[in-house]
Amino acid sequence: MAHLITIFIAAILTHNIALTYLLGMCPFVSLSRSVKTAFGMSFAVIFVITLTAAINWPIHRLLVYYNSEIISYIVFIIIIAASVQLVEMIMERFFPSLQASFGIFLPLITVNCTVLAVSLFMVLREYSYIATLVFAFGSAVGWMLAIMIVAAINEKLKLIGDVPKGLRGTGIIMIIAGIIALAFLGFGGMVDIK
Amino acid sequence: MSFVPVIIINLILLIITILLAIADHFLVNYGICNIDINVDEKLIEIEGGQSLLSSLYANDIFIPSACGGKGSCGYCKITVTAGGGQVLPTELPYLTRKEIRSNLRLACQVKIREDIFIRIPSELLNIKMFTATLESIRDLTYDIKEIGMRLIEPSEISHRPGQYVQIQTPSPGGDIFRAYSISSPVYELNTVELNVRLIPGGIGSTYLHNLQVGDTVKFTGPYGEFILNDDPSVEIICVGGGCGMAPMKSIIYSIYDRCPDRSCWLFFGCRTTKDIFYLDEFKQLADKHPGFHVIYALSDKLDDQSWDGDTGFIHLAVDKYLKTNIKRQAFLCGPPLMIEATMKVLEQKGVVPQDIFYDEF
Incomplete structure (x- = not known):
């Protein structure tokens, strides 16, 4: 149990997938202009990452059993794309209001490297099934934390309005993300992911 | 070399394909839904799952849409009173808060999942799909052509001066529609x-410029918010720039067909003498009708000796010639900057914003 909590906290803070590995940067930069869109995107990310890790783990075991690990990358990608499609269809049919608020972000996630990275880390670190789920969920929550912090700072900055013209938009977001990443370095050594 | 990975990957692909096909069949199928237009005025039965815009198009109701349903022009606004679901984030950039409160939606983004109740202005219900043959092609300048079409089915069009049609343009991803103003007067039925004007890489203009006399063209229309004031004492101001001449020509010829003495100004801005067209026709018209004044102004190459008319941007000419506080109505057509500058001048001259109509492109 303690092991799982360690993984969870490490995935959020010390090994934050956005701020220490710099993964998932395209939606991170483009959707962190308002807290509301960042929130919708984060929910979609949490959902998809946990779901795909849960499906990819048994499939990876199957590949190992048949000695076909060579195709694991491509299988992961296919599984991610297909499950996002499926989730979108189910959501559109049964939860239209949910679809309206964060469903439109789902297609964006199909090509998000965070999702693939989590599946690859779970293989690399030889997690058990439960540990994989906790790690996947934790990583996604960490990504949410990072994008929400940056979006909130960005919104506040817009109110003050003294960002130099050339830095507005992507430029200032990169700087904010860099400073926050430095701040996250302070968590280093608190917990380890292994 | 082992074949196991190949077999496994094929198996996985097969399973996923079957799963998606099953999901597609059971989840995306919404059964037959009804579209109720203007409270029982017209009832359409349609298979659910499509967008409202394409369902209406399939039933010959042509809502204006310049982007072809991609949610990037914001023209296809209609009132959905029930059954449209929530306003989607993709619609928000095109709707004001007031419009959201009054149930306006973008028809291309609303997906039909249940019976839906909408309101469409009766004018839009009159929009038809026309088939026509190309009758004449004339070069007006090096990049602008005048294209004349004779209507076949239906054989007559009834439009207001300044309205536009949407030309059906074949393209690899299916037909798309591009909007063009009608330049012929309203009495030519x-x-x-x-x-x-040929725009390099433009789908609609390339298609139209490559047509030959005798070719068949399809279009929908007429669309447009331009409403000409019929009171002859109201002076009409037309300001065009670039190739924004078509609606002006239609308005001017329609006016002088009915009221030969009405006062009307045409201001037209071009870059160089190469861009001038219709000037001789308008000069002849001005000779016949003393109330008609035509001013062309060139903005580039001001040292051109062959030009003795006005120079500079067109809003400066508007400022120079018009007196203040006369009852007027203005129609503008041209690039956004020209419209913005001209609006300011017109407001200084005492024209209220409600009497200014404009088309930006």
Whole structure:
């Protein structure tokens, strides 16, 4: 149990997938202009990452059993794309209001490297099934934390309005993300992911 | 070399394909839904799952849409009173808070999942799909052509001066529609004339410029919010720039067909003498009708000796010639900057914003 909590906290803070590995940067930069869109995107990310890790783990075991690990990358990608499609269809049919608020972000996630990275880390670190789920969920929550912090700072900055013209938009977001990443370095050594 | 990975990957692909096909069949199938237009005025039965815009198109109701349903023009606004679901984030950039409160939606983004109740202005219900043959092509300048079309089915069009049609343009991803203003006057019932400037890479203008006399063209229309004031004492101001001449020509010829003495100004801005067209026709018209004044102004190459008319941007000419506080109505057509500058001048001259109509492109 303690092991799982360690993984969870490490995935959020010390090994934050956005701020220490710099993964998932395209939606991170483009959707962190308002807290509301960042929130919708984060929910979609949490959902998809946990779901795909849960499906990819048994499939990876199957590949190992048949000695076909060579195709694991491509299988992961296919599984991610297909499950996002499926989730979108189910959501559109049964939860239209949910679809309206964060469903439109789902297609964006199909090509998000965070999702693939989590599946690859779970293989690399030889997690058990439960540990994989906790790690996947934790990583996604960490990504949410990072994008929400940056979006909130960005919104506040817009109110003050003294960002130099050339830095507005992507430029200032990169700087904010860099400073926050430095701040996250302070968590280093608190917990380890292994 | 082992074949196991190949077999496994094929198996996985097969399973996923079957799963998606099953999901597609059971989840995306919404059964037959009804579209109720203007409270029982018209009832359409349609298979659910499509967008409202394409369902209406399939039933010959042509809502204006310049982007072809991609949610990037914001023209296809209609009132959905029930059954449209929530306003989607993709619609928000095109709707004001007031419009959201009054149930306006973008028809291309609303997906039909249940019976839906909508309101469409009766004018839009009158929009038809026309088939026409190309009757004449004339070069107006090096890049603008005048294209005349004779209507076949239906054989007559009834439009207001300054309205536009949407030309059906074949493209690899299916037909798309591009909007062009009608330049022929309203009394020509059997023909529609357009002024088309060739835009490099433009789908609609390339298509129209490559047509030959005798080719068949399809379009929908008429669309447009331009409403000409019929009171002859109201002075009409037309300001065009670039190739924004078509609606002006239609307005001016329609006016002088009915009221030969009405006062009207045409201001037209071009870059160089190469861009001038219709000037001789308008000069002849001005000789016949003393109330008609035509001013062309060139903005580039001001040292051109062959030009003795006005120079500079067109809003400066508007400022120079118009007196203040006369009852007027203005129609503007041209690039956004020209419209913005001209609006300011017109407001200084005492024209209220409600009497200014404009088309930006």
